[in-house]
Amino acid sequence: xxxxxxxxxxxxxxxxxxxxxxxxxxxxxxxxxxxxxxxxxxxxxxxxxxxxxxxxxxxxxxxxxxxxxxxxxxxxxxxxxxxxxxxxxxxxxxxxxxxxxxxxxxxxxxxxxxxxxxxxxxxxxxxxxxxxxxxxxxxxxxxxxxxxxxxxxxxxxxxxxxxxxxxxxxxxxxxxxxxxxxxxxxxxxxxxxxxxxxxxxxxxxxxxxxxxxxxxxxxxxxxxxxxxxxxxxxxxxxxxxxxxxxxxxxxxxxxxxxxxxxxxxxxxxxxxxxxxxxxxxxxxxxxxxxxxxxxxxxxxxxxxxxxxxxxxxxxxxxxxxxxxxxxxxxxxxxxxxxxxxxxxxxxxxxxxxxxxxxxxxxxxxxxxxxxxxxxxxxxxxxxxxxxxxxxxx
Amino acid sequence: xxxxxxxxxxxxxxxxxxxxxxxxxxxxxxxxxxxxxxxxxxxxxxxxxxxxxxxxxxxxxxxxxxxxxxxxxxxxxxxxxxxxxxxxxxxxxxxxxxxxxxxxxxxxxxxxxxxxxxxxxxxxxxxxxxxxxxxxxxxxxxxxxxxxxxxxxxxxxxxxxxxxxxxxxxxxxxxxxxxxxxxxxxxxxxxxxxxxxxxxxxxxxxxxxxxxxxxxxxxxxxxxxxxxxxxxxxxxxxxxxxxxxxxxxxxxxxxxxxxxxxxxxxxxxxxxxxxxxxxxxxxxxxxxxxxxxxxxxxxxxxxxxxxxxxxxxxxxxxxxxxxxxxxxxxxxxxxxx
Numbered sequence: 254x255x256x257x258x259x260x261x262x263x264x265x266x267x268x269x270x271x272x273x274x275x276x277x278x279x280x281x282x283x284x285x286x287x288x289x290x291x292x293x294x295x296x297x298x299x300x301x302x303x304x305x306x307x308x309x310x311x312x313x314x315x316x317x318x319x320x321x322x323x324x325x326x327x328x329x330x331x332x333x334x335x336x337x338x339x340x341x342x343x344x345x346x347x348x349x350x351x352x353x354x355x356x357x358x359x360x361x362x363x364x365x366x367x368x369x370x371x372x373x374x375x376x377x378x379x380x381x382x383x384x385x386x387x388x389x390x391x392x393x394x395x396x397x398x399x400x401x402x403x404x405x406x407x408x409x410x411x412x413x414x415x416x417x418x419x420x421x422x423x424x425x426x427x428x429x430x431x432x433x434x435x436x437x438x439x440x441x442x443x444x445x446x447x448x449x450x451x452x453x454x455x456x457x458x459x460x461x462x463x464x465x466x467x468x469x470x471x472x473x474x475x476x477x478x479x480x481x482x483x484x485x486x487x488x489x490x491x492x493x494x495x496x497x498x499x500x501x502x503x504x505x506x507x508x509x510x511x512x513x514x515x516x517x518x519x520x521x522x523x524x525x526x527x528x529x530x531x532x533x534x535x536x537x538x539x540x541x542x543x544x545x546x547x548x549x550x551x552x553x554x555x556x557x558x559x560x561x562x563x564x565x566x567x568x569x570x571x572x573x574x575x576x577x578x579x580x581x582x583x584x585x586x587x588x589x590x591x592x593x594x595x596x597x598x599x600x601x602x603x604x605x606x607x608x609x610x611x612x613x614x615x616x617x618x619x620x621x622x623x624x625x626x627x628x629x630x631x632x633x634x635x636x637x638x639x640x641x642x643x644x645x646x
Numbered sequence: 647x648x649x650x651x652x653x654x655x656x657x658x659x660x661x662x663x664x665x666x667x668x669x670x671x672x673x674x675x676x677x678x679x680x681x682x683x684x685x686x687x688x689x690x691x692x693x694x695x696x697x698x699x700x701x702x703x704x705x706x707x708x709x710x711x712x713x714x715x716x717x718x719x720x721x722x723x724x725x726x727x728x729x730x731x732x733x734x735x736x737x738x739x740x741x742x743x744x745x746x747x748x749x750x751x752x753x754x755x756x757x758x759x760x761x762x763x764x765x766x767x768x769x770x771x772x773x774x775x776x777x778x779x780x781x782x783x784x785x786x787x788x789x790x791x792x793x794x795x796x797x798x799x800x801x802x803x804x805x806x807x808x809x810x811x812x813x814x815x816x817x818x819x820x821x822x823x824x825x826x827x828x829x830x831x832x833x834x835x836x837x838x839x840x841x842x843x844x845x846x847x848x849x850x851x852x853x854x855x856x857x858x859x860x861x862x863x864x865x866x867x868x869x870x871x872x873x874x875x876x877x878x879x880x881x882x883x884x885x886x887x888x889x890x891x892x893x894x895x896x897x898x899x900x901x902x903x904x905x906x907x908x909x910x911x912x913x914x915x916x917x918x919x920x921x922x923x924x925x926x927x928x929x930x931x932x933x934x935x936x937x938x939x940x941x942x943x944x945x946x947x948x949x950x951x952x953x954x955x956x957x958x959x960x961x962x963x964x965x966x967x968x969x970x971x972x973x974x975x976x977x978x979x980x981x982x983x
Contacts, residue, residue, distance in 0.1 A: 485733035
């Protein structure tokens with residue numbers, strides 16, 4: 254059991270003192286047998302909380318810096334978190350594909366062990382070398398931890414002007430099946446078939462997650478995006494599951510809309526959308542469309558939720574090898590993903606503080622990295638955010 | 647002038663063409679009525695053979711297909727697909743396109759000066775493969791709770807659509823063709839499409855060719871749409887991209903679309919909306935359907951009539967500066983010229 258604010262160290266210290274006193278009392282009385290001493294001695298180490306992720310009130314998070322600009326932006330995020338005095342302890346791990354027993358490509362076991370223990374991860378961009386013989390690292394991570402939901406909140410950033418203002422929507426994309434099942438065959442020479450897989454369980458799972466997310470984040474409506482007029486059975490199944498789950502969440506409005514109508518309306522008036530839930534391919538396209546509305550992948554956070562409570566938050570931009578190591582990278586995407594992570598862990602205050610500092614810096618336009626239209630370095634941008642975070646205290 | 651790839655339609659008697667008209671559902675009937683009124687007013691030598699398709703039996707759509715085979719050209723509204731009906735009831739629009747082998751869907755998105763949008767100077771031609779890809783309607787439930795949907799890509803169709811795109815680009819004096827795909831994930835399917843495009847591009851050295859992944863394409867379209875010239879893509883991505891582009895230039899009521907096959911041509915609005923919620927309220931924007939009928943007149947080689955009607959429509963759009971968000975009565979508009 255865990256009681257917040259209760260210090261196990263203090264409790265165990267008190268128990269030890271009491272036992273020590275009892276032991277000496279009993280010894281003084283002279284009725285101690287070697288067995289009892291042995292038993293009392295064995296109580297010296299009381300059982301600690303089973304969640305070893307909590308040590309001295311700090312939460313441990315697995316950090317995967319990634320490739321290219323990954324290490325620099327990870328350092329930036331760690332600095333900002335330190336300035337905000339967040340109770341987070343980072344465990345850095347590297348992810349490279351290695352061949353496990355049986356020839357299957359797996360992630361390094363120490364990374365897997367760390368994630369299984371901490372349950373929360375923050376990941377920078379990973380490069381996928383073409384023709385490396387192994388699948389993309391992102392795909393491996395997804396398969397290892399069964400990351401079934403990709404959540405991307407898209408909120409317009411004040412100070413970073415785009416033709417679209419007042420965007421405030423969330424795209425929730427099913428991440429495991431659909432068109433990305435990877436099952437393709439050459440039937441005869443010149444005819445290829447790709448299989449799009451939709452299952453009841455996956456559809457129900459993603460629909461449940463979407464509605465729960467809407468409820469936990471005070472969102473008013475969920476829209477299912479589909480193409481059931483053409484793909485009758487597959488998207489029809491997805492839609493049916495969404496409808497069934499909607500029955501249990503009467504407080505949230507549920508609508509359905511065709512993919513083409515969503516695209517059409519999204520570029521004309523994005524304010525009409527709230528939470529969107531959809532299968533894999535549509536989610537890929539729409540989440541990138543929405544990222545484009547607010548300014549691109551350099552400022553968009555993203556989170557992947559898995560079964561068994563695992564959650565990995567990541568920046569979705571590329572590794573930018575051309576600016577790697579030159580202190581020119583923009584850490585906003587990774588920072589906002591880290592803020593999403595704080596909210597997921599319930600540390601809303603710290604999240605709000607860091608997010609406010611970041612948005613204020615961008616709004617002021619005095620210290621901005623190259624891609625945001627400024628001329629400052631990554632370290633200067635980070636320093637400015639750290640300064641604001643300290644001021645907000 | 648427009649496509650020279652197709653034979654002229656055969657249905658012409660006494661100097662008057664016969665064109666199949668399929669009203670469809672929702673706003674289709676009222677928009678096509680406007681087209682008919684305008685044609686009568688302008689004395690266009692086109693007679694319409696109306697074929698109604700109601701969504702229940704297969705006979706209606708087969709009659710429509712026969713009528714189009716007879717006349718060679720059609721103008722149609724969208725036929726609604728009620729997806730509450732069982733899966734054996736296929737989409738009528740899709741059936742029409744595949745039976746007549748209308749393999750190319752062409753859409754020209756151009757910013758109109760009188761329409762206020764967030765982006766200006768957009769001029770994109772979208773050529774979308776119209777018969778295969780994700781719209782093959784081949785689905786089965788192998789195990790209860792697991793549905794498989796097949797996406798078919800063939801070499802012949804991909805070569806055909808790429809050929810069409812490059813020929814059109816050359817005719818219209820366009821400089822660049824961009825293929826939109828997702829070959830990093832669907833390596834065999836979209837990989838084949840991309841390979842076919844590259845093969846055809848090799849035969850057109852005067853036109854630049856590049857490829858872009860579909861999610862990056864949508865992101866670029868909402869931030870910098872002016873970078874695109876001609877785009878060619880398989881069916882589903884075409885659906886997404888054409889709707890995004892239609893939204894960028896001002897909405898579904900402004901852009902016409904055409905479906906071309908080897909022997910037949912069918913003209914309609916580009917985004918193929920049924921518009922049930924605004925049907926029969928006299929607020930639908932007829933511009934898309936009117937411009938589609940102009941494209942049809944160009945196809946029938948009645949260029950003067952086409953130009954006259956097109957100018958009238960565009961002048962009305964630009965001079966009267968009607969705001970698209972406010973409900974407007976559409977019938978007075980059609981008699982402006």
